Amino acid sequence: MNSIEKNLLVQIADLHETPIGAYNIREDGAAAGRKSTANIEITTKTDKPGIDIRIKPHTKNESVHIPVIITKTGYTEIVYNDFYIGEGADVLIVAGCGIHNSGCDTSQHDGVHTFYLGRGSRVRYVEKHYGEGEGTGERIMNPNTIIYMEEGSYVELETAQIRGVDSTKRYTKIEASADCEVFVTERLLTHGKQTAVSEMDINMNGAGGKAKVVSRSVAQDESAQTFYPRMSGNAPCFGHVQCDSIIMGNAKVRSIPEIAANNVDAQLVHEAAIGRIAGDQLLKLMTLGLTSEEAEDKILSGFLK
Amino acid sequence: MLNIRGLSYSVETDKGTQSILKNVDLDIDSGRFVVITGPNGSGKTTLAKAIMGLIKPDSGTISYNGADITGLSVTERAKLGISYGFQQPPRFKGLLVTDLLSIAAGRDMQEGEYCSYLTQVGLCTSDYLGREIDAALSGGELKRIEIATILARGASLMIFDEPEAGIDLWSFTRLTDTFRSIHQNTGATIIIISHQERIIRLADELVLISGGEITQRGSVESVLPQILDDTVPECAYIGEAAI
Numbered sequence: 027m028n029s030i031e032k033n034l035l036v037q038i039a040d041l042h043e044t045p046i047g048a049y050n051i052r053e054d055g056a057a058a059g060r061k062s063t064a065n066i067e068i069t070t071k072t073d074k075p076g077i078d079i080r081i082k083p084h085t086k087n088e089s090v091h092i093p094v095i096i097t098k099t100g101y102t103e104i105v106y107n108d109f110y111i112g113e114g115a116d117v118l119i120v121a122g123c124g125i126h127n128s129g130c131d132t133s134q135h136d137g138v139h140t141f142y143l144g145r146g147s148r149v150r151y152v153e154k155h156y157g158e159g160e161g162t163g164e165r166i167m168n169p170n171t172i173i174y175m176e177e178g179s180y181v182e183l184e185t186a187q188i189r190g191v192d193s194t195k196r197y198t199k200i201e202a203s204a205d206c207e208v209f210v211t212e213r214l215l216t217h218g219k220q221t222a223v224s225e226m227d228i229n230m231n232g233a234g235g236k237a238k239v240v241s242r243s244v245a246q247d248e249s250a251q252t253f254y255p256r257m258s259g260n261a262p263c264f265g266h267v268q269c270d271s272i273i274m275g276n277a278k279v280r281s282i283p284e285i286a287a288n289n290v291d292a293q294l295v296h297e298a299a300i301g302r303i304a305g306d307q308l309l310k311l312m313t314l315g316l317t318s319e320e321a322e323d324k325i326l327s328g329f330l331k
Numbered sequence: 332m333l334n335i336r337g338l339s340y341s342v343e344t345d346k347g348t349q350s351i352l353k354n355v356d357l358d359i360d361s362g363r364f365v366v367i368t369g370p371n372g373s374g375k376t377t378l379a380k381a382i383m384g385l386i387k388p389d390s391g392t393i394s395y396n397g398a399d400i401t402g403l404s405v406t407e408r409a410k411l412g413i414s415y416g417f418q419q420p421p422r423f424k425g426l427l428v429t430d431l432l433s434i435a436a437g438r439d440m441q442e443g444e445y446c447s448y449l450t451q452v453g454l455c456t457s458d459y460l461g462r463e464i465d466a467a468l469s470g471g472e473l474k475r476i477e478i479a480t481i482l483a484r485g486a487s488l489m490i491f492d493e494p495e496a497g498i499d500l501w502s503f504t505r506l507t508d509t510f511r512s513i514h515q516n517t518g519a520t521i522i523i524i525s526h527q528e529r530i531i532r533l534a535d536e537l538v539l540i541s542g543g544e545i546t547q548r549g550s551v552e553s554v555l556p557q558i559l560d561d562t563v564p565e566c567a568y569i570g571e572a573a574i
Contacts, residue, residue, distance in 0.1 A: 242425070270424060306421040309385055312405040313415045314435045314484060324434065328426035 034095040034124030037156040045091040045120075050077055052094045055103050066090055066117075076106035076138075079119075083112030083144065091120045094137065099129025099163045104136040113144035113176075119151045123167055125191075127159040134166040141172070143179040150182040157190030164192040171198045175206045177232065186213040187222070188330065196224040204232025204261070212241040213330045216249035216277070226255040228265070230292070235263035242270050244326055245277035256284040259292025267296040272303060272329060333359040333382065333488065333520065338391030340377055351377045352388070353543040359536075361396075361487075364514045364521045366531050366551075368558070369540035375524045376418060378540065379490050382522070383415040384408045395488065412487035416494055418524075420477035423464045428476055431464060435483040448479040451509045453502040470497040478506070482513070489513070491523045495530060507533060531555060 031053065039045070048066035051059040055075070062068045065085040069078050079090055092107065109119065127133045143149060157165035173181055179202075187194060202208055208228060216222050228237055237257060245251045257265045271279045285294035303325055311321035338355040341348050352374045359365050367375050380386045382393060384405040392401045400408055423431070432448060433439050446456035452475040462468065464476065474497045481489050494510075495503055507529050514521055514533070523530055531537060537554040539547040547554050 304421055306417070306419075307423060309405060310417060310421050311434060313383060313385075313409050314431075314480065315406060315409040315437060316434065317406050324426070324430075325423060328430060329424055331425050 030097055030126050031095055034097070034126055034156065034158075035093055037158075038095075038122030038124040038154045039091055039093040039120050045089070047089040047091070048079075049091040050079075052092070052105070054096055054098045054101055058095075063088065068092075071106060071108075074106050075103065076108070078108050078110070080110045081112050081115050081117055083114055085112060085115040085117060087116065089118040089120065093121065094123040094135055096123070096125045096127075096133050096135055099127050099133055099159075099161055100131030102132065102134040102136075102166075104138065106138045107140070109139065109141045109149075111141065111143045111147045111149055111179075114146045115144065116148040117150075119149060120153075121151070122154040122156070123169075124156045125159070125165040125167070127157070127163045127165050128161040130162045132164040132166060134164075134168070136168040136170075138170040139172070141174065141181070143173065143175045143181060145176040146178040147176075148180040151184070153183075153185045155185075155187040155191050155194065157192070165190060166193045167191050168195045169197075171196075173198075173200045175200065175202045175208070177203050178205045179203075180207045181209070183208075183210045184213075185211070186330075188213065188215045189217060191216075191222075192218075192220050194222045194224075196222070198224075198226040198228075200226075200228045200237075202228070202230050202232065202235050202237065205234040206230075206232065207235070208237040210237075210239040210241075212239075212243075214241075214243040214251065215246070215326075215330060216243075216251055217246040218249060219247070220249040221251070222249070223252045224254070226257075228255070228257045229260060230258065230263040230265055231260045233262045235261065235265075237263070237265040239267045239269075241268065242329055243279070244272045244274065244330060245279050246274045248276050250278040252280040252282075253298075254282050254284070255296075256286070257294060257296075258286045258288060259294050260288045262289060262291035263293070265292070265294040267294075269296075269298040270329075271300040272326065273300055274302065332361050332394075332396055333357070334392075334394040335378075335382070336392045336394075338378070338381060338388050338393065340374075340381060340386065340388045350543050352381070355391070355540075355543075355545060357538065357545060357548075359520060359522065361520050362518050364510075364533060364535045365523070365538060366534040366536075367522060367524050367538045367540060368526060368531060373540045374543040375540050376492055379415065379492050379522065379524055382488075382490060383413060385415070409484075409486075414481050414484045414486035414489050416477050416481045416489070416491040418492040418496060420473050422466060422468070422473065426464050428459050428462050428464060431476065431480055432483045435480040436485070440483075448483050449476075451482055451505075451512075452476070452479045453505040454479070471499060471502065474498055475502065478509070482509075485517075486519060488520045488522070491521070491525075493524055493526070495525060495527050503527075503529075528555070 065082045281298040283296040335357040340352040449456040
């Protein structure tokens with residue numbers, strides 16, 4: 027693996043060396059490394075590009091890393107990864123895609139990740155997207171994340187795309203049954219002429235479910251973002267959608283949270299705010315010795331932390 | 332040593348130009364504890380902001396330790412050791428209390444150091460170290476954290492703009508102890524804008540501003556009785572409710 031490829035892995039998965047636990051590294055459409063463990067089996071799909079990840083019931087404190095890197099300009103792909111999480115398992119799954127495009131053709135990765143969470147299982151899913159390269163070719167990523175949750179399961183979804191991706195259309199769908207807990211945290215920074223669209227459908231179908239969506243984004247320069255998180259309470263449940271955006275330069279941000287209660291005991295809340303960095307925030311940090319630029323950087327990095 | 336000469340500031344309003352500060356002269360020796368008081372709208376906060384560089388005066392000069400700082404930015408003044416506690420501090424989504432204290436101190440600190448600053452302003456530290464400075468904090472909590480940042484800054488000139496506003500009775504007592512302790516232990520020059528008699532009584536010197544001008548200054552013993560004598564009870568601006 028060369029230095030460009032190694033850097034992409036550091037950016038998207040904090041991988042400085044071969045990961046501990048199960049892993050599958052995909053590089054320009056080919057397998058660059060794979061390891062299954064006693065409890066986590068990774069196999070190649072036979073009908074379409076992608077892998078199946080099967081985690082045995084009651085597997086605890088294990089992790090799966092499945093980073094994707096693209097370094098060939100003009101390379102595009104659609105990959106289907108399915109995760110079967112056994113009953114009572116508790117695992118960390120780290121995905122993500124890094125594109126280094128040094129050419130003039132579009133490089134694109136569309137990942138369709140489908141999760142089947144068994145009864146009482148817990149998954150923390152971390153996904154980072156990152157783009158770089160001096161070429162004029164676009165870097166495009168369109169992730170689809172579909173999660174089916176059996177009773178009493180728990181999912182924590184952390185997604186981050188900070189700089190470098192020219193266009194993204196993200197779609198997340200979660201179907202939660204009784205006593206499920208859903209936490210979704212989305213972090214996004216666009217700049218230049220980048221565009222980002224994030225849509226979500228979170229359906230709370232069983233009694234006792236809890237869901238919280240926190241979306242924080244920064245739109246700089248001429249970039250444009252649209253957020254459309256939709257949450258439905260179809261049973262007695264609690265749901266909270268919170269979208270905050272900082273807008274800078276000539277950027278544009280649309281935020282359209284939607285909550286739908288289809289049960290009299292569904293308690294749903296949404297909050298959405300878009301605004302520039304407040305002048306008194308900058309001044310406060312400047313009175314602590316930071317320059318205006320340093321203050322802005324602290325405010326943005328804290329906001330997107 | 333802080334030296335202010337001929338400081339004037341005005342704003343444009345619907346009714347024309349309104350003078351907020353009128354040719355103010357003020358000298359404050361290093362290590363002094365000075366309280367600036369006066370009716371609402373008299374120009375106290377404007378004067379404090381002008382010292383920090385948060386507003387630019389129309390005319391006049393400000394010198395600190397012999398150097399003319401009138402043209403310096405807020406950041407440059409902060410680096411010279413001037414600090415300012417906002418009357419209404421801003422909130423920051425995502426920044427933690429510890430982040431703000433680290434920025435103030437210019438370094439990351441051990442947990443015990445964060446705790447010592449928070450304890451001084453009456454906050455139970457274990458509840459606050461990991462808290463975001465967001466809307467979940469009450470106005471009083473935010474104000475106390477603001478004061479803690481000034482303490483962490485370790486500045487040679489500390490300006491507090493109505494630090495008591497929004498702080499409850501129990502914490503107010505702690506706050507006066509904190510100011511007394513800073514004065515005794517740090518050697519910093521302290522300027523507090525306040526209406527509270529218990530804070531006023533801590534001062535080495537009391538300055539009264541009225542209508543954009545300094546109308547009286549001197550020891551608390553000499554100036555405070557005159558202020559109280561001149562104050563009509565129904566419209567008193569010296570607050571005793573929280574004392």
